[in-house]
Amino acid sequence: MTNRTSQQDGAAVAAxxxxxxxxxxxxxxxxxxxxxxxxxxxALLGVAVVGVLLILVGVGxxxxxxxxxxxxxxxxxxxxxxxxxxxxxxxxxxxxxxxPASTAGRRxxxxxxxxxxxxxxxxxxLPLSSATPGxxxxxxxxxxxxxxxxxxxxxxxxQTGCPHTRAGALAQLIAIDRAALQSGTMAxxxxxxxxxxxxxxxxxxxxxxxxxxxxxxxxxxxxQGLTGxxxxxxxxxxxxxxxxxxxxxxxxxxxxxxxxxHVGDDFVVPCVGYELAITITRTxxxxxxxxxxxxxDGDRWMIGGGPEPVQAPNVWPDSxxxxxxxxxxxxxxx
Numbered sequence: 231m232t233n234r235t236s237q238q239d240g241a242a243v244a245a246x247x248x249x250x251x252x253x254x255x256x257x258x259x260x261x262x263x264x265x266x267x268x269x270x271x272x273a274l275l276g277v278a279v280v281g282v283l284l285i286l287v288g289v290g291x292x293x294x295x296x297x298x299x300x301x302x303x304x305x306x307x308x309x310x311x312x313x314x315x316x317x318x319x320x321x322x323x324x325x326x327x328x329x330p331a332s333t334a335g336r337r338x339x340x341x342x343x344x345x346x347x348x349x350x351x352x353x354x355x356l357p358l359s360s361a362t363p364g365x366x367x368x369x370x371x372x373x374x375x376x377x378x379x380x381x382x383x384x385x386x387x388x389q390t391g392c393p394h395t396r397a398g399a400l401a402q403l404i405a406i407d408r409a410a411l412q413s414g415t416m417a418x419x420x421x422x423x424x425x426x427x428x429x430x431x432x433x434x435x436x437x438x439x440x441x442x443x444x445x446x447x448x449x450x451x452x453x454q455g456l457t458g459x460x461x462x463x464x465x466x467x468x469x470x471x472x473x474x475x476x477x478x479x480x481x482x483x484x485x486x487x488x489x490x491x492h493v494g495d496d497f498v499v500p501c502v503g504y505e506l507a508i509t510i511t512r513t514x515x516x517x518x519x520x521x522x523x524x525x526x527d528g529d530r531w532m533i534g535g536g537p538e539p540v541q542a543p544n545v546w547p548d549s550x551x552x553x554x555x556x557x558x559x560x561x562x563x564x
Contacts, residue, residue, distance in 0.1 A: 345493050345497050348490055349499055349523055351490055353540055356551055369553050371552075371559060375400065392405070394495065400498075408484075419442075428534050480508055487557065488542065488555075490539065500522070500524060502520055521539045521542055543555050
């Protein structure tokens with residue numbers, strides 16, 4: 231639920247904004263905070279998990295029922311009705327072209343500079359409390375983004391076959407993030423990024439997804455709060471969480487999305503707003519966001535070279551904060 235479309239996009243997500251100008255609604259394009267309270271970090275998944283765990287321990291475990299609107303997770307073959315405003319299908323037409331098309335496998339200096347501008351564009355900064363479960367907004371965030379089907383299975387077991395469109399890039403990012411984090415292991419996260427990052431992109435040691443998994447598995451992550459007194463247990467006893475775990479049960483449900491910008495047909499920075507559920511003895515749910523450089527590499531979208539983008543803030547999906555950040559709802563292609 232961010233202002234998923236840019237001011238330049240108008241009502242149509244499918245047509246796409248003018249090159250390098252697709253800022254979320256409510257953003258001026260000239261100012262923005264990169265503070266650590268919500269958005270602006272370069273490795274948000276890792277920052278998000280650490281910050282969220284501090285919230286869970288510091289203010290007591292925040293529990294919420296599963297999201298009835300989306301269920302526990304999207305199906306392997308997405309199939310969900312569109313929102314009340316009607317679907318806008320970005321897969322129906324390619325993004326507008328303002329740089330030479332079909333640049334897969336190469337990045338000329340001018341294009342890389344343009345990509346860096348898109349990736350480094352500031353995002354709103356919100357307090358970490360915006361990530362905890364809260365009221366669903368009655369505001370209309372705008373047209374939904376239709377997430378296309380990715381019917382194949384690619385390296386590291388990641389769904390692929392996503393179309394060569396901006397919506398396809400967002401769908402591929404969802405598949406990458408979910409495969410990595412829902413593996414619940416460091417080995418799983420590393421296998422995913424090794425197979426899905428282009429040269430110069432995140433690595434098995436630098437990727438925010440790897441750092442997020444490390445935070446969840448580390449004995450000093452203070453996840454003992456999930457099973458101790460702050461989680462509502464009577465004896466406050468520590469468990470395997472306090473001693474560190476080799477795997478952690480995670481469910482990552484995509485709910486909202488936005489596009490920071492694109493360069494030609496082959497580069498786009500999508501952002502996804504997730505509901506992250508962590509279960510040890512009870513389930514805690516929080517909102518996290520991830521933005522990545524997605525580059526078309528001949529036959530599939532991959533995480534592109536360069537530093538990870540300035541990130542969208544962590545927000546509880548469908549909240550006022552999510553809409554203020556520019557997110558819009560996702561709908562799964564029938």
